Structures are given as C-alpha cells and as structure tokens.
Amino acid sequence: MTGPTSTASLRPISTVAVLGAGTMGHGIAHVCALAGYTTLLFDVDPGVVGAALGKVDKNLQAGVDKGKLEATARARALEHLRGATDLAQACAGAQLVIEAVPERLELKHDVLGRAAAAAGPTAILATNTSSLCIARIAAGLPHPDRVIGTHFFNPVHIMKLLEVVVAEATAPDVLATVVDFGARIAKECITIKDSPGFATSRLGLVIGLEAIRMLEQGVGSAEDIDKAMTLGYGFPMGPLRLTDLVGLDVRLSIAEYLSTALAEGAHFRPPKLLRDLVAQGKLGKKSGEGFYRW
Ligand SMILES: NC(=O)c1ccc[n+]([C@@H]2O[C@H](COP(=O)([O-])OP(=O)(O)OC[C@H]3O[C@@H](n4cnc5c(N)ncnc54)[C@H](O)[C@@H]3O)[C@@H](O)[C@H]2O)c1
The missing domain is CATH 3.40.50.720 (NAD(P)-binding Rossmann-like Domain)
Incomplete structure (x- = not known):
C-alpha cells in the first residue's frame, strides 16, 4: 500500500x-x-x-x-x-x-x-x-x-x-x-x-463553542440545539453531544489556545458555561456528565 x-x-x-x-x-x-x-x-x-x-x-x-x-x-x-x-x-x-x-x-x-x-x-x-x-x-x-x-x-x-x-x-x-x-x-x-487548529479543530470548534454560547443564552435546550445540526444539516452528531464525547476539558484547552494563537481568536473565546462545567468536574462522557448525563 x-x-x-x-x-x-x-x-x-x-x-x-x-x-x-x-x-x-x-x-x-x-x-x-x-x-x-x-x-x-x-x-x-x-x-x-x-x-x-x-x-x-x-x-x-x-x-x-x-x-x-x-x-x-x-x-x-x-x-x-x-x-x-x-x-x-x-x-x-x-x-x-x-x-x-x-x-x-x-x-x-x-x-x-x-x-x-x-x-x-x-x-x-x-x-x-x-x-x-x-x-x-x-x-x-x-x-x-x-x-x-x-x-x-x-x-x-x-x-x-x-x-x-x-x-x-x-x-x-x-x-x-x-x-x-x-x-x-x-x-x-x-x-x-502546521497551523493552529489545523483544518478539523478550527472548523469543529467554532460550531461547538457557538452551540455552548447558545445554550448559555437560553436559545434552546441541548437536545434541540443538537437536533438543529443533526436534522437540519445532516451532521451525524450534534455539537454538544460531540463535546461530551471529546471531553469538555479537552475542548476548553483547545479553545484557550486558539483564542490566542489565531488572528480570528475572538471566535474561539471559551464560553463561561464551558469553564464552569470543567471546574465542576463535568467533563462529558468520561466523567459521567457534561451537557448530558451518561
Ligand atoms: N478526546 C478527543 O476526542 C480527542 C480527539 C482528537 C485528539 N485529541 C487529543 O489527544 C490527546 C489526548 O487526549 P485524550 O482525550 O485521550 O485525553 P485523556 O485525558 O483521556 O488521556 C490522556 C492520558 O495521558 C496520560 N498521561 C498524562 N501524562 C502522561 C505522561 N507524562 N506520560 C504518559 N501518559 C501520560 C493520562 O494519565 C491519561 O490517561 C490530546 O492532545 C487531545 O487534544 C483528543
């Protein structure tokens, strides 16, 4: 091969x-x-x-x-x-x-x-x-x-x-x-x-962080925000469920880095809700709770 x-x-x-x-x-x-x-x-x-x-x-x-x-x-x-x-x-x-x-x-x-x-x-x-x-x-x-x-x-x-x-x-x-x-x-x-966030994290994180901000602002429930992308755009998984799977701590570290490393840093500023959940040990699937209970 x-x-x-x-x-x-x-x-x-x-x-x-x-x-x-x-x-x-x-x-x-x-x-x-x-x-x-x-x-x-x-x-x-x-x-x-x-x-x-x-x-x-x-x-x-x-x-x-x-x-x-x-x-x-x-x-x-x-x-x-x-x-x-x-x-x-x-x-x-x-x-x-x-x-x-x-x-x-x-x-x-x-x-x-x-x-x-x-x-x-x-x-x-x-x-x-x-x-x-x-x-x-x-x-x-x-x-x-x-x-x-x-x-x-x-x-x-x-x-x-x-x-x-x-x-x-x-x-x-x-x-x-x-x-x-x-x-x-x-x-x-x-x-x-070699550039901060490469292709996948840079694109994926913008949507993931925006979904968290929308949840924070009461725009919709976690389930409905996720359905917006699964049913509306054909994503295999919603951005909040995906964040739970990746690990909230992992996504927070990446957001902190990209917010300073890229000229477009403002897109990557970590939402307060993400910081709060990580501080509470709610890291997603691996800890049993994030935006969902596992
Ligand atoms: N979680 C995801 O979905 C995902 C996806 C793609 C890439 N990544 C990247 O993969 C890397 C690991 O992420 P993860 O989610 O597996 O993290 P994790 O926290 O699940 O696992 C990291 C492991 O590394 C171990 N470790 C810590 N210090 C060590 C050392 N000095 N030597 C050997 N082991 C050590 C820890 O004990 C832990 O078991 C990160 O760079 C992350 O950004 C994660």
Missing part, C-alpha cells in the same frame, strides 16, 4: 509505541494492533493502562459480535498489544511513537523528548495534538524533521479520518511513511499544513 506522497522512500515500521492510554491512546493502540503492528501502550498511571487494554478487548469483541471482525483477527490483535509500565521500555524497539497525553505544549514536548532519547534516531515521533503547533512541540528535539502530527478522531476504531499535520521541517519520507501507515490502519488521510 502506498499513499499519495509515495515518491519518497518509506521508513520500515513494525512496532508502534503509544504514550497516554486515555480516550485516544487506547483507540490508537487498538487500530495499530489490529493492523498487525506490535503495539506497546504506556501511561503514567498504570491503572489506566489496565483499563485501556480491557476497553480494547471489549471493543474488538463488539466488532466480532456485530459481524464486522473475524474472531481470529481479534485474537491476533490482542496478541500484538501489550501494556508498558515504563516510557523508555515502550519506546526502545519502536519505529513509530505516537503520543496522546493531555493537550499541553510543555508536557508533549517533554514526553516526545524522552521518547526521542529512548527510541532509535530514525524513529518517527508523532503527536496526536488537536491544535498545538507541531514545530513548537518539535523545537529542540534531536532530529526535529521526524516530528509530525497524526490527529486521530474519537472513537478511533470507528472514525475513518486521520489528519496528518506537516511542519515546515518534517522530512518528506516521514510524511510518506505516515500516510502509508494511515492506509494500513484503514484510515483516510488528509495532509494539512
């Missing part, structure tokens, strides 16, 4: 390390293991790793139960997937490292820095950031030309899109390898220039 940028040579990948085993990390590990990559999943919280492996098992079983996956493919995926209790151990044999830790620049920079020290010098370092500047995450790392954005969508084992974000320094063979990897894990890739 080759992608549209296949004139550049590909870096061989057999082992993937996924750092951060939360909402996104467990899904990324799922699709990597299912595609036959040896996959190591690490989190600072060992309890999260155990829970994440359990979720992958459950989601694979759901695929079998729905007739979408052979039982043998599920068994093979589970054989390819292992938890790791140490970042260096997870990265040591990996040719591709994908970080999915919380959306904080200094944290991502630190995690990829430690991954760079543990993995070989040609290992690709990918970030699942939803909005942060790839060049700033890569700044100061050894071989910053191997850093690239791989923006997955939630739930990762179901959503088809992989937004590949290319910094000015990203090497052509790194881009070609990641697009090829995207095809192998059954994703459709788009290639987007």
